[in-house]
Amino acid sequence: MIEQFEPTIIGFTCNWCSYRAADLAGTARLKYPPNIRLIRLMCSGRLDPTFVLQAFALGADGVMLTGCHPGECHYIEQNYKALRRYMLLQRLLAQMGIEPERLKLVWASAAEGAKFAEEVTRFVEQIRALGPLNWGDKVQVSSGKSQVTNDNEMQAPSPVTRPLPRRCPHEYQRQS
Amino acid sequence: MSGNGAFQERVGRADKPLDRIGVYVCHCGSNIAGTVDVEAVAKWAAEKLGRRGVIIARDYKFMCSSLGQELIEKDIKELGLTRVVVAACSPHLHERTFRKAAQRAGLNPYLCELVSIREQDSWVHSDKHAATEKAKAIVSGGVERIIHHVPLEPLRVPINPATLIVGGGIAGIQSALEIADSGFPVYLVEREPSIGGHMAQFDKTFPTLDCAACILTPKMVDVGAHPNITMLTYSEVERVDGYVGNFTVTIRKKARSIKTELCTGCGVCQEKCPKKVLDEVFEAGLGYRKAVYTPFAQAVPKYPVIDRVNCTYYQKGTCKACEKFCPTGAIDFKQADEIIQVQVGNIILATGYDLFDPRQIAQLGYGRLANVFTSLEFERLTNAAGPTNGKVVLRDGVTTPQSVGIVHCVGSRDRNYNNYCSVICCMQSLKFAHLVMERTGATVHNFYMDMRTAFKDYDEFYQRVLSEGALFVRGRVAEVTDAARLPGEEGKLIIQVEDTLLGKQRRIPVDMVILSAGLQPRHDAQETAKKFGISCSMNGWFIEKHPKLDPVATMTEGIYIAGCAQGPKDIPSSVSQGAAAAARVVSKIQQHEMALEPIRASINQDQCSGCRICNNLCPFNAIAFHADRVVSEINPALCQGCGTCIAACPAGAITGTGFSNEQILAQLEGLLMLNIDVDGGRAKPREEGVRA
Numbered sequence: 001m002i003e004q005f006e007p008t009i010i011g012f013t014c015n016w017c018s019y020r021a022a023d024l025a026g027t028a029r030l031k032y033p034p035n036i037r038l039i040r041l042m043c044s045g046r047l048d049p050t051f052v053l054q055a056f057a058l059g060a061d062g063v064m065l066t067g068c069h070p071g072e073c074h075y076i077e078q079n080y081k082a083l084r085r086y087m088l089l090q091r092l093l094a095q096m097g098i099e100p101e102r103l104k105l106v107w108a109s110a111a112e113g114a115k116f117a118e119e120v121t122r123f124v125e126q127i128r129a130l131g132p133l134n135w136g137d138k139v140q141v142s143s144g145k146s147q148v149t150n151d152n153e154m155q156a157p158s159p160v161t162r163p164l165p166r167r168c169p170h171e172y173q174r175q176s
Numbered sequence: 177m178s179g180n181g182a183f184q185e186r187v188g189r190a191d192k193p194l195d196r197i198g199v200y201v202c203h204c205g206s207n208i209a210g211t212v213d214v215e216a217v218a219k220w221a222a223e224k225l226g227r228r229g230v231i232i233a234r235d236y237k238f239m240c241s242s243l244g245q246e247l248i249e250k251d252i253k254e255l256g257l258t259r260v261v262v263a264a265c266s267p268h269l270h271e272r273t274f275r276k277a278a279q280r281a282g283l284n285p286y287l288c289e290l291v292s293i294r295e296q297d298s299w300v301h302s303d304k305h306a307a308t309e310k311a312k313a314i315v316s317g318g319v320e321r322i323i324h325h326v327p328l329e330p331l332r333v334p335i336n337p338a339t340l341i342v343g344g345g346i347a348g349i350q351s352a353l354e355i356a357d358s359g360f361p362v363y364l365v366e367r368e369p370s371i372g373g374h375m376a377q378f379d380k381t382f383p384t385l386d387c388a389a390c391i392l393t394p395k396m397v398d399v400g401a402h403p404n405i406t407m408l409t410y411s412e413v414e415r416v417d418g419y420v421g422n423f424t425v426t427i428r429k430k431a432r433s434i435k436t437e438l439c440t441g442c443g444v445c446q447e448k449c450p451k452k453v454l455d456e457v458f459e460a461g462l463g464y465r466k467a468v469y470t471p472f473a474q475a476v477p478k479y480p481v482i483d484r485v486n487c488t489y490y491q492k493g494t495c496k497a498c499e500k501f502c503p504t505g506a507i508d509f510k511q512a513d514e515i516i517q518v519q520v521g522n523i524i525l526a527t528g529y530d531l532f533d534p535r536q537i538a539q540l541g542y543g544r545l546a547n548v549f550t551s552l553e554f555e556r557l558t559n560a561a562g563p564t565n566g567k568v569v570l571r572d573g574v575t576t577p578q579s580v581g582i583v584h585c586v587g588s589r590d591r592n593y594n595n596y597c598s599v600i601c602c603m604q605s606l607k608f609a610h611l612v613m614e615r616t617g618a619t620v621h622n623f624y625m626d627m628r629t630a631f632k633d634y635d636e637f638y639q640r641v642l643s644e645g646a647l648f649v650r651g652r653v654a655e656v657t658d659a660a661r662l663p664g665e666e667g668k669l670i671i672q673v674e675d676t677l678l679g680k681q682r683r684i685p686v687d688m689v690i691l692s693a694g695l696q697p698r699h700d701a702q703e704t705a706k707k708f709g710i711s712c713s714m715n716g717w718f719i720e721k722h723p724k725l726d727p728v729a730t731m732t733e734g735i736y737i738a739g740c741a742q743g744p745k746d747i748p749s750s751v752s753q754g755a756a757a758a759a760r761v762v763s764k765i766q767q768h769e770m771a772l773e774p775i776r777a778s779i780n781q782d783q784c785s786g787c788r789i790c791n792n793l794c795p796f797n798a799i800a801f802h803a804d805r806v807v808s809e810i811n812p813a814l815c816q817g818c819g820t821c822i823a824a825c826p827a828g829a830i831t832g833t834g835f836s837n838e839q840i841l842a843q844l845e846g847l848l849m850l851n852i853d854v855d856g857g858r859a860k861p862r863e864e865g866v867r868a
Contacts, residue, residue, distance in 0.1 A: 010844060016731060017711065023266045026295025034306040037313055037847040038296055040267070042775060042835055045793075046819030054841055058848050072702075074709060074732075075818035076795035085823070110731075111714040117300065 007061035007127040009036040011120070012051065014044045016074035017110045018066030024113030032117040033124040036064065044068070045078025049085050049092070052103060056093075057136045062102045062127035064120070069107040079107075099130055195229040195323055198257040199315060200248055202239035202264035204294055211298035213308045217263065220312050224852040225319050231255060239264050245277040252281035259325065260288040261318040263311065266295045268731075269722075284327035286774070286834070291318035313847050320846030324838040330771035331812065335421040336521035337361065337765045342413055342704075345373020346747055347739025348526035349395050350754030351761075356404035358762045363518050364399065365427055366409045368457065370475035371396055373528055377458060377552065379559035379566065380611065381747055382603040383637035389561070393474045400476040406518075410481055414515070416708055419816065420734025421521045421770060429514040433468075433482035438506035441478030445498035445507065446470070453486045460552040463563030468498050473561060482507075522734050522761040525718060526754060527704055529695040529740040532587035532594065540586065540691055541656040546571040547669055548656060548689045551604055558611050568615045570688055577687035580612045581671045583653045584624040588694030596715055598694030599744040602628045605692045606638055609646040620646045621684055623653045623673055631748070649684070651676045656689050695744040708735050717743045728757040733772070736760055775817035775834040781807050783829035790821035790830065 013019040019040050025032065041047060044067025052063050065086055067079040083105070090100045104126075106119045199221040203209035214235045222233035232255055236244045239262055251257055260283065262274045267290040275285035293311040301307040337360045341348045344366030352362045364371065375381075376396075378388035399405050408427055415426040449466035458471040465471070467487040470480045488495040489509060499507040531552050534542040542548045547570050549557070560566035569576055582605045588598040602624070609620045627648075629635045642648070655672040661683070668685035675682050697716030698704065705712045710730040711719050718737045721729040728736050736757040739750040764770060779790075779799075786806035791799050798814035799821065801807075810821070810830075822830045822837070831837075845851060 008848065010847060020268065020731075023268060023292070023295040026266070026292075026299035029299050031302055032300055034297070034301040034303060034310045037310065037317065039317070039840060039843055039847065041819065041840070042832075043818035043820065046823055046832070046835060048823035048837065048840075050837075051840060051844065055844055055848075058845060058850060060848060068711075072706060072711065074711075075816055075820070078793075078795065078818050078820045081793060081820050081824070110711050110719055 005128055005132060007035050007124060007132070008059060009062040009064060009120075009124060009127060010055040010060045011036045011038045011064040011066060012044070012047055013038050013040055014067045014074070014079070015040055015042045017068040017072070018044075018106070018108040018116060020110035021066075021108040021112045021116040024110065025117040026113075028113050030114060030117040032120040035124045035127075036120050043073070043075050043078045044082035045073075045075065047082050047085060049089050052089055053092075053096075056098060056102070056133060059134075059136060061130070061133045062104070062123060064104045064106060064123055066106045066108050066116070069109055072109060096135075098133065098135060101126060102130060102133060195258045196231050196256055197225075197229045197259045197261060197319060197322065198248065198251050198255065199225070199230050199233035199319065200239055200244075200260065200262045200264075201233065201235040201293070201311075201315065202244070202262065203235060203237045204264060204298075205238065208264070208294050208298040208311075211301060211304055211307045212293060212311045213304065214311075216308055217293075217311045217315060221315050221319070225316060228319055228851055229259070229323065230319060232257070240270050240273050245273070248274070248277050249281035252278065252283050257283070258287065259283075259322045261315065261322055262288065262290045263293045263315045263318065264290060266290075266292045286328040287322065287325050289318050289322045289325065291315060313849055316849055316851060317843040317846035320851055321839050321843035324836060324842050326833070328774040328833055331774050331776070332769050333419070333421040333772055333813075334769045335765055335767065336423075336519050338363065338518065338520045339761050339765075340365065340413075340423065340425050340518065340520040340523045341526060342523065343373070343526035343528055343739070343741065344368075344371030344399075344407075344409065345526060345528045345739060345750070346375045346392065346395075347528070347741075347750040347754035347757075348373070348524070349392075349399055350751045351524045351526060351738055351758040352399055352405050353395065353402070354755050354758030355761055356399075356402045358758075358765075360404065360762065360765055362402075362405045363425075363427075363520065364405055364407050365411050365413055366407070367412055368471060369410045369432070369469075369479075369481045370471045370477070371399060371407065371409060372472070372474075372476070374552075375747060376472060376474075377460070377559070378555050379562070380607060382607040383633045385607070385610070389474065393476075396474065396476040407477060408516075409477060413707065416523070420732075420772070423520050423523060423734065425518050425520060425523070427516050427518065429516060430481075431484075431511040431513050432479060433484070433487075433508055433511050434479050435506045435508050435511075436477070436479045438504045439479045440504055440506075441470075441480075442503065443470075443480075444501050444503060446480060448497045448501040450495065450497055451486055451488050453483060459563055460550065460556050462553055462556045482509075522736065522764055523708060524736045524738055524754075524757045524761065525704070525708060525710075525741055526737070526739040526750075526757075527698050527701070527741045529744065530698050532598075532693040532696050534586050534691045534693050536593060537586065539655045540583065540653065541658075541669070541689070542691055545656060545658055545669060545689075547577075547687060548691060551601070551608070551690060551692050554608055554690045558608075558615070566615075568612055568618075568688075575687070576616050577612075577618050578616075579619040579621070579668075579686040580609075580616075580688045580690065581621045581623065581653075581656075581669070581684060581686040582608055582612075582690045582692060583656075583671075584622065584692050585652075586691040586693045587696075589625060594694055594696065594715065596744065597628065599628075600746045601692040601694060603634055603637070603746065605690075606641045606646075608690055608692070610641050610644060613644055613646065618687070621671070621686065622646060622648045623671065624648060624650060625652060631746075649673055649675050649677075649682065660685075695740060698741070701741070708732065710735055710737070717741065728753055728760055733770075734764075773817070773834070775832070776812045776815045777810050777817065777819060777822050777830050777832045778812070779808055779810055779825075780829045780831065781805070781809070783827050784808055785827050785829070787826065789824055789826060793820050793824050 073079040201218045218233040218235040271290040278288035279285040417424045451467035455465040484490040556562040587593040629638045738753040738757040784807040
């Protein structure tokens with residue numbers, strides 16, 4: 001039996017602020033749970049919503065998006081685009097049968113190592129309480145009842161009938 | 177076969193032979209090895225990631241040492257590695273180091289990836305097993321990612337030899353002179369009508385008690401007369417465009433209402449102007465200036481400005497006394513703000529500090545009790561060119577104080593205000609103590625928490641002030657009040673303090689209180705940081721690239737910081753940092769061109785449908801639309817590589833070097849360890865037991 005559920009969390013970080021906040025948390029030796037694994041992007045605006053869906057499909061239990069505070073984006077205003085996509089994903093995830101709380105958006109400046117560590121800790125607890133997601137498996141098993149639809153605006157690929165996508169969904173569609 | 181996806185596909189792809197990947201795991205002494213079982217990670221990578229092309233995995237005490245780098249170089253040459261993953265510290269620290277090593281061995285530097293298992297693993301976790309597992313995941317992510325790396329060539333951009341310096345205080349002045357003396361043009365932008373900054377307000381400087389004006393004004397004159405320096409005083413930077421080597425800076429030259437080409441700086445206008453204005457900037461509210469003024473006599477440039485908010489002509493439409501008396505007809509009431517653009521290659525920010533406003537600490541009485549002064553006010557009192565001609569007197573302007581209390585750490589090292597130490601206050605307070613005793617013979621009490629007199633000759637100065645008879649009380653001042661309770665307190669300011677060395681409360685009556693207020697970031701520091709694309713620390717100071725090894729550069733290439741804008745510091749440190757920033761800039765200019773990270777987006781013209789969604793997303797206007805061909809195209813010179821357009825393109829026609837979809841998705845799979853199963857298919861994301 002599993003004593004405590006250890007979630008796997010993927011964190012997307014911005015090269016200029018939150019990745020540095022993570023570095024700062026390290027330099028300051030602040031402790032947070034080892035459940036999060038970070039992917040560095042140049043900007044939170046680089047976040048293709050597919051990345052988040054893909055992370056869930058491949059077994060992540062939670063995804064944390066991080067970026068510069070509003071108004072402080074290194075690329076002027078791209079974090080607002082990340083915010084828009086976050087809002088979109090929140091709606092989309094619910095439609096797909098994923099608790100929207102599994103996706104979290106955190107603004108963390110390069111100075112906020114402590115905040116970063118704190119938010120990760122809190123998020124890990126939150127996901128632990130939600131329990132494992134196993135989304136990829138769930139939708140495969142209950143293929144008939146899958147809430148993943150192909151006619152929504154994201155046109156996310158359903159893992160029901162196809163192997164997991166290697167490309168962005170739109171590309172995938174084009175090829176198929 | 178469901179789930180048997182990409183990996184098999186990629187591994188077995190006939191047209192692309194498997195890469196020969198080397199994995200190098202660093203111990204970093206005990207920094208990583210203390211928490212992560214480094215050897216196990218290397219062994220694991222060699223075993224489990226062999227299918228992914230890893231042919232060698234090594235661990236080493238210090239990968240970044242020359243021996244560690246040689247190890248990698250040797251393997252590249254001898255084993256014919258085509259890709260290298262180094263698991264060590266943050267890429268922000270050593271990515272360049274390892275890329276250079278790869279390059280020396282003949283590998284394209286962008287085929288080397290540094291993944292962080294220190295800042296993001298060993299340093300933040302204490303569970304050794306979990307940290308080791310995480311390190312494996314991180315390495316696996318790095319390996320997956322690097323499979324998709326493509327050789328890149330850095331973008332070479334020419335460097336404009338001109339430099340913009342923002343802030344004409346001592347740090348900015350030093351930078352300007354150093355660069356200009358090297359023969360390169362400098363634009364020095366200053367918000368106030370004259371350069372000089374805070375230092376121009378001081379009388380004496382610690383610890384040598386040099387006269388501030390005597391050492392500063394020659395430098396100011398040099399700046400004014402230097403053929404390579406264009407001074408833009410009474411000006412502010414409005415906008416910064418471009419990138420290192422090619423910044424276009426838009427500057428607003430506020431209307432001086434003076435034709436500088438005609439003005440001789442004779443000062444007649446200031447004499448004749450009938451309007452007196454309280455000078456809150458230079459005289460710290462202790463003295464008056466006219467509506468047409470230069471902040472101080474030795475101002476550089478010598479041209480005055482007309483303060484339109486206070487000038488009678490601008491307010492009421494009549495007066496024009498200055499115009500009447502100006503011998504050269506230099507007054508121009510109709511002058512408008514001028515917007516100019518300059519092209520520069522590098523920028524130094526030396527925007528300085530604001531003084532902490534002690535009114536925030538109500539119990540210290542500043543603003544309520546007349547004879548409580550701030551440090552800057554006291555500087556003006558002691559200045560021979562100040563409002564009292566250097567006489568230390570009470571607010572009434574005549575009475576010499578018999579006793580003075582100096583309160584240290586006002587607004588510094590105080591959780592309610594600023595946590596940090598303002599560095600200069602101890603020495604500044606000692607200087608005040610010396611000046612008070614020298615000029616008035618008054619008794620001086622210093623109220624301190626700790627005396628911090630580090631640096632050359634500082635402690636000697638402390639000893640000197642001690643021997644001169646200044647009194648020191650260790651304790652935080654609870655209150656400054658004029659409510660007399662005991663005999664001898666009438667008409668005095670009473671300082672209520674806990675003397676922590678005696679272990680008792682004391683009430684010390686004095687005539688004058690000086691609050692040694694701390695330094696704060698400029699009130700508009702955030703705004704400035706945003707304008708120049710850098711960031712501020714929690715306390716609001718500009719963040720340097722590295723706190724120890726690169727304290728003058730910022731994360732934004734081509735932007736440097738100097739002086740108090742980076743953190744509280746004294747004059748010698750500001751000068752050193754100003755000179756250091758200048759040296760960095762000059763070395764950049766002399767390379768004539770520099771290499772930029774080739775992280776850029778590009779549009780596949782065949783795939784682009786011309787929907788123009790990306791066009792509006794780009795904050796740098798780097799995407800142009802070709803109406804004739806109905807496609808968009810990215811100008812690589814303007815693209816900064818944020819990648820927002822890549823994520824938004826509905827056709828998937830945009831790719832980004834360094835952060836392509838393939839790279840990120842592959843890293844994701846690697847991080848989730850989907851690449852290490854044995855049968856070649858996609859591993860189940862979770863153990864059987866957990867799924868139930």
